[in-house]
Amino acid sequence: MGTARLQNLLKKKWTEQDVLNMVGKYEQTYLGVAKNDRIRLGGASGGVATAILAFALEHGLIDGALVCRSRVFDGQRVRTEFYIARNLEQLLLSQDSKYVQTRFVPEALRLIDGFDGKLAVVGLPCDLTVLKKRIQRDPQVAAKIVFTIGLFCGHNTQPELIDSIIQKLRPNANSNLTNYRFRIGLWRGYSLARFDEDTVIEKQSAYYNLYQNLYFFCQKKCLYCHDHFAFNADIAIGDIWSYHLKNTNIKYNCLICKNERGSELISSAHDAGYIKLNPATIEEILDGQARGAPTHNNTSAKSQAAARFGMNIPDRHNRKVKWHQYMVAWIIIFNYNWSMNKKYSWLIFKIPRKFLKAYLVLFKGLESLK
Ligand SMILES: Cc1cc2nc3c(=O)[nH]c(=O)nc-3n(C[C@H](O)[C@H](O)[C@H](O)COP(=O)(O)OP(=O)(O)OC[C@H]3O[C@@H](n4cnc5c(N)ncnc54)[C@H](O)[C@@H]3O)c2cc1C
Numbered sequence: 001m002g003t004a005r006l007q008n009l010l011k012k013k014w015t016e017q018d019v020l021n022m023v024g025k026y027e028q029t030y031l032g033v034a035k036n037d038r039i040r041l042g043g044a045s046g047g048v049a050t051a052i053l054a055f056a057l058e059h060g061l062i063d064g065a066l067v068c069r070s071r072v073f074d075g076q077r078v079r080t081e082f083y084i085a086r087n088l089e090q091l092l093l094s095q096d097s098k099y100v101q102t103r104f105v106p107e108a109l110r111l112i113d114g115f116d117g118k119l120a121v122v123g124l125p126c127d128l129t130v131l132k133k134r135i136q137r138d139p140q141v142a143a144k145i146v147f148t149i150g151l152f153c154g155h156n157t158q159p160e161l162i163d164s165i166i167q168k169l170r171p172n173a174n175s176n177l178t179n180y181r182f183r184i185g186l187w188r189g190y191s192l193a194r195f196d197e198d199t200v201i202e203k204q205s206a207y208y209n210l211y212q213n214l215y216f217f218c219q220k221k222c223l224y225c226h227d228h229f230a231f232n233a234d235i236a237i238g239d240i241w242s243y244h245l246k247n248t249n250i251k252y253n254c255l256i257c258k259n260e261r262g263s264e265l266i267s268s269a270h271d272a273g274y275i276k277l278n279p280a281t282i283e284e285i286l287d288g289q290a291r292g293a294p295t296h297n298n299t300s301a302k303s304q305a306a307a308r309f310g311m312n313i314p315d316r317h318n319r320k321v322k323w324h325q326y327m328v329a330w331i332i333i334f335n336y337n338w339s340m341n342k343k344y345s346w347l348i349f350k351i352p353r354k355f356l357k358a359y360l361v362l363f364k365g366l367e368s369l370k
């Protein structure tokens with residue numbers, strides 16, 4: 001059977017209820033890309049998050065943008081750091097997706113409290129929910145936040161995974177890691193690790209994401225989460241994983257404007273020449289997240305599978321769970337628990353990659369079923 005026929009067979013149909021459950025209310029949807037080549041080429045996807053912030057800073061809508069960059073500590077540990085960017089050069093340092101635990105509450109909220117001026121905030125869906133609660137009870141914070149950009153989010157990962165990957169990449173015991181990029185380039189992209197001045201190791205992003213996509217070392221909070229498209233953002237931005245875009249020479253972002261504020265901002269950034277937009281339907285956007293988003297949103301399956309492992313994940317939706325949805329959730333909880341087991345977690349890195357790839361194909365295959 002041809003790939004196109006198989007894809008058609010597996011193509012999911014999205015009901016209004018699916019959209020409401022996964023996305024919530026929204027106004028406009030687009031595919032987009034940053035017009036400035038420097039921003040576009042440095043982006044995790046099409047650079048639209050950075051382009052919108054650049055537009056807002058350069059047009060005086062905001063005085064600063066709260067963003068997140070990677071930092072290397074002790075020549076070996078890749079961690080994240082929130083900071084407030086005030087110009088394009090500072091914004092560019094935040095490009096790339098950091099697939100490693102962040103510290104939004106202690107770091108970002110403190111920066112927001114201490115900032116005197118108008119702010120935009122980029123964050124993961126869970127972080128923007130925390131921020132929304134803060135805005136609701138603190139008028140000073142409410143007055144500062146002009147808009148928020150939420151990143152689509154499958155899940156995030158504990159630092160143990162990146163630490164082990166860096167160990168594998170290190171050319172020799174004395175090499176010092178000086179810079180790390182999780183994912184750049186077209187389609188799935190590649191990662192870059194720089195050791196000392198002169199050694200740059202480039203790997204397909206799958207080198208890290210093979211473990212990440214199987215939920216090894218997933219953060220515990222992500223098992224409980226159902227927010228893939230940032231319910232509480234003004235604009236939600238993500239990738240588009242549709243195969244017809246695989247061989248294009250531009251990587252697009254998906255954009256969902258969640259409210260009037262988000263819609264106005266997107267059209268102003270477009271009119272000012274910062275982003276290029278193509279119309280897209282919400283169905284196209286969901287097609288591009290057809291595996292990860294329903295899995296993420298399905299707390300019923302996660303709740304049932306977790307019970308088998310003696311864990312309690314509240315079921316927010318009380319949906320009927322199909323056998324393959326249960327299997328997907330079971331694998332997620334099993335792999336999470338395996339990673340957390342101090343005695344056996346090292347075995348994960350002893351599994352030959354070809355077996356892990358087969359495991360991922362099985363996992364994705366189950367996720368693809370309707
Ligand atoms: C943990 C994680 C999981 C993701 N899962 C998905 C997914 O399942 N599907 C999907 O389509 N997209 C996902 N994304 C989003 C996607 O990878 C891109 O970040 C998004 O498309 C924006 O791309 P861009 O080129 O416009 O951003 P860029 O111009 O490269 O800018 C990146 C922006 O993201 C911010 N940022 C990066 N990492 C973090 C972080 N960990 N916490 C807070 N802010 C951060 C930076 O501050 C910067 O403002 C995920 C991102 C992360 C960090």
Ligand code: SF4
Pocket residue numbers: 124125126127153154155156219221222223225226227
């Ligand atoms: S999956 Fe949910 S809890 Fe986990 S990082 Fe993403 S938004 Fe936050």
